[in-house]
Amino acid sequence: MENSFTEENYLKAIYKLSRKGDSGVSTNALAERMDTKASSATDMIKRLSTKKLVDHKKYQGVTLTEKGRKVAVDIIRKHRLWEVFLVEHLGFGWDEVHDVAEQLEHISSPLLVERLDRFLNHPKYDPHGGPIPDAEGNFPAPARIKLDELPLGKQSKVLGVTEHSDSFLAYLKKVGLDLGQAFTLTDRHDFDRSVEILLNGETLHVSHDVAKHIFVAN
Amino acid sequence: MENSFTEENYLKAIYKLSRKGDSGVSTNALAERMDTKASSATDMIKRLSTKKLVDHKKYQGVTLTEKGRKVAVDIIRKHRLWEVFLVEHLGFGWDEVHDVAEQLEHISSPLLVERLDRFLNHPKYDPHGGPIPDAEGNFPAPARIKLDELPLGKQSKVLGVTEHSDSFLAYLKKVGLDLGQAFTLTDRHDFDRSVEILLNGETLHVSHDVAKHIFVAN
DNA sequence: ATTAATTTTTAGACTTATCTAAATTTTGTT
DNA sequence: AACAAAATTTAGATAAGTCTAAAAATTAAT
Numbered sequence: 001m002e003n004s005f006t007e008e009n010y011l012k013a014i015y016k017l018s019r020k021g022d023s024g025v026s027t028n029a030l031a032e033r034m035d036t037k038a039s040s041a042t043d044m045i046k047r048l049s050t051k052k053l054v055d056h057k058k059y060q061g062v063t064l065t066e067k068g069r070k071v072a073v074d075i076i077r078k079h080r081l082w083e084v085f086l087v088e089h090l091g092f093g094w095d096e097v098h099d100v101a102e103q104l105e106h107i108s109s110p111l112l113v114e115r116l117d118r119f120l121n122h123p124k125y126d127p128h129g130g131p132i133p134d135a136e137g138n139f140p141a142p143a144r145i146k147l148d149e150l151p152l153g154k155q156s157k158v159l160g161v162t163e164h165s166d167s168f169l170a171y172l173k174k175v176g177l178d179l180g181q182a183f184t185l186t187d188r189h190d191f192d193r194s195v196e197i198l199l200n201g202e203t204l205h206v207s208h209d210v211a212k213h214i215f216v217a218n
Numbered sequence: 219m220e221n222s223f224t225e226e227n228y229l230k231a232i233y234k235l236s237r238k239g240d241s242g243v244s245t246n247a248l249a250e251r252m253d254t255k256a257s258s259a260t261d262m263i264k265r266l267s268t269k270k271l272v273d274h275k276k277y278q279g280v281t282l283t284e285k286g287r288k289v290a291v292d293i294i295r296k297h298r299l300w301e302v303f304l305v306e307h308l309g310f311g312w313d314e315v316h317d318v319a320e321q322l323e324h325i326s327s328p329l330l331v332e333r334l335d336r337f338l339n340h341p342k343y344d345p346h347g348g349p350i351p352d353a354e355g356n357f358p359a360p361a362r363i364k365l366d367e368l369p370l371g372k373q374s375k376v377l378g379v380t381e382h383s384d385s386f387l388a389y390l391k392k393v394g395l396d397l398g399q400a401f402t403l404t405d406r407h408d409f410d411r412s413v414e415i416l417l418n419g420e421t422l423h424v425s426h427d428v429a430k431h432i433f434v435a436n
Numbered sequence: 437a438t439t440a441a442t443t444t445t446t447a448g449a450c451t452t453a454t455c456t457a458a459a460t461t462t463t464g465t466t
Numbered sequence: 467a468a469c470a471a472a473a474t475t476t477a478g479a480t481a482a483g484t485c486t487a488a489a490a491a492t493t494a495a496t
Contacts, residue, residue: 006453027474040454042475047452059461059474090333100327107325109318115308224483245444258484260445265482277444277491443492450485460475466468 003053005106008075010034010044011053014064015072019180024061073137079105080126081116087127088120094127143218148193148211150185156216157182163213175204177214221269223324226293228252228262229271232282233290242279291355297323298344299334305345306338312345361436366411366429368403374434375400381431393422395432 003011013033017025031041045062048054053068064072082104086092092100114135117123124140125131131139144159158181161172172178176199183199193208206214221229231251235243249259263280266272271286282290300322304310310318332353335341342358343349349357362377376399379390390396394417401417411426424432 004452028472036453037455038474039456039476043453046475086330090330090337092329092333096329100325100330103325103327107318107321109321111310111314112304112308112318115310119308222482246442254483255485256444257446257486261483437496439494439496441492441494444490446489447487448485450483452482453480455480456478458475458477460473462471462473464469464471466470 002108003051003071007044007048007051007053008071008106010041010048011064011068011072012075014054014062015069015076018064024063026061030062070137073133075105076130077133077135077137078107078113080130080132081113081120081123083126083128084120084123084132085116097127144215145218146212147185147197147206147214147216148195148208150195150216150218152185152188155182155184156218158214159217160215161213162215168210168213171210172214175206176200176202177204177206220326221271221289225262225266225269225271226289226324228259228266229282229286229290230293232272232280233287233294236282242281244279248280288355291351293323295351295353295355296325296331298348298350299331299338299341301344301346302338302341302350303334315345362433363436364430365403365415365424365432365434366413366426368413368434368436370403370406373400373402374436376432377435378433379431380433386428386431389428390432393424394418394420395422395424 010030013030014025017029017033027038027041027045030045031038034041045054045056048062048068049056052065053071054062054064056062079101082101083097086097086100087094117135123132131142133139142159147156150156158177158179160179161168177183181199183197183204185195186198186203187196189195193211195206195208195211197204197206228248231248232243235247235251245256245259245263248263249256252259263272263274266280266286267274270283271289272280272282274280297319300319301315304315304318305312335353341350349360351357360377364380365374368374376395376397378397379386395401399417401415401422403413404416404421405414407413411429413424413426413429415422415424
């Protein structure tokens with residue numbers, strides 16, 4: 001009942017594609033991500049489906065089952081732990097680690113992962129800032145602050161809000177500040193405490209009244 | 219032109235079987251070592267042969283080419299370096315490391331190996347005492363002393379001799395002290411500087427005149 | 437030196453993961 | 467609603483690695 005490297009890579013891809021876009025992952029999107037053909041993706045979807053790692057209805061896209069999610073998150077955990085090791089102990093640059101970690105993430109040994117985690121002192125984030133899930137698959141609560149406290153020039157993304165009125169949410173939707181939306185804080189105006197952010201190539205002006213209600217990644 | 223894990227494992231097996239027994243490795247021996255069928259071994263031998271990693275004449279057994287030897291030795295290098303890491307830094311017991319190292323040895327990244335080697339301080343031996351070849355595939359000269367200098371109770375094996383007369387070699391052969399023969403030094407007699415060793419369950423008395431001409435592992 | 441036993445190789449089939457090309461379903465457009 | 471376009475699935479092939487069963491070559495033994 002072992003999963004092949006390929007199966008693991010598909011599961012990871014499905015997991016990541018699920019994050020953005022809430023519904024099932026399309027065959028095409030998956031194939032593109034895996035740098036392969038749609039027919040190959042279909043084949044793999046069937047295989048994963050018989051192993052109860054994904055749910056799939058024909059022409060409807062795939063979603064991970066709880067079992068599949070566990071596998072995917074565990075791969076991510078291993079990937080990020082190895083990245084920490086490579087950068088902090090072997091002197092790799094943050095841009096050199098990905099390909100190697102891509103191989104190491106498939107090493108199958110719970111004992112190894114546990115001891116590596118301890119050796120690294122239970123890191124919560126990888127060298128790119130990616131959160132490292134624990135052995136149970138829980139991600140650390142993301143460090144978050146309000147948008148009006150974000151340092152100038154910092155990249156971030158929307159994590160949540162403290163104001164839930166329809167009009168506020170409608171406004172956010174209209175200007176494109178959806179949950180998970182990435183942006184960069186490009187300017188800050190002290191006179192009214194408003195900020196300017198760059199999202200999807202557009203500059204957006206955000207008043208302090210709005211900014212103070214938005215949680216963003218730190 | 220990448221080698222698969224399976225191909226690498228076969229090369230390693232051929233390498234290790236070549237050490238003992240000087241001629242080519244038989245298909246059966248290889249199949250047994252790989253825990254598979256002779257027909258599968260034959261198939262793989264053909265594959266490796268077309269890749270110029272082994273030399274093979276039908277029904278004659280295989281030998282590694284220089285290219286094949288390089289690959290095999292590099293796998294061994296990686297295996298043993300990872301074992302050092304697991305034991306010295308992750309707190310694995312010497313008996314827990316093999317299976318994990320068996321996976322890690324296939325990670326393909328010269329940069330990783332180089333940096334791991336440096337991180338570990340260029341170890342010459344793994345936790346089992348196995349010599350670690352350098353990046354060029356050269357094994358460290360084995361530490362060796364004369365049999366008459368070996369500490370009491372120590373396990374060792376025959377590495378060579380300093381006396382090459384027919385009668386001396388014939389004597390060694392007769393009593394079973396062949397090259398590579400493992401034994402334990404069980405007793406030492408100060409009055410004539412002779413020693414007693416245990417090999418293959420038999421106790422053998424070795425005079426000082428003989429012992430001083432035999433190199434053994436330290 | 438002919439058998440008998442053993443070893444090795446071939447032949448044909450199966451699985452995983454992939455591909456191309458064709459068929460089908462869904463979606464979008466007029 | 468009907469047709470075109472796009473997305474998805476199926477069908478049939480291929481390559482790696484394995485297997486069983488049978489054939490061929492080698493080695494051992496009488």
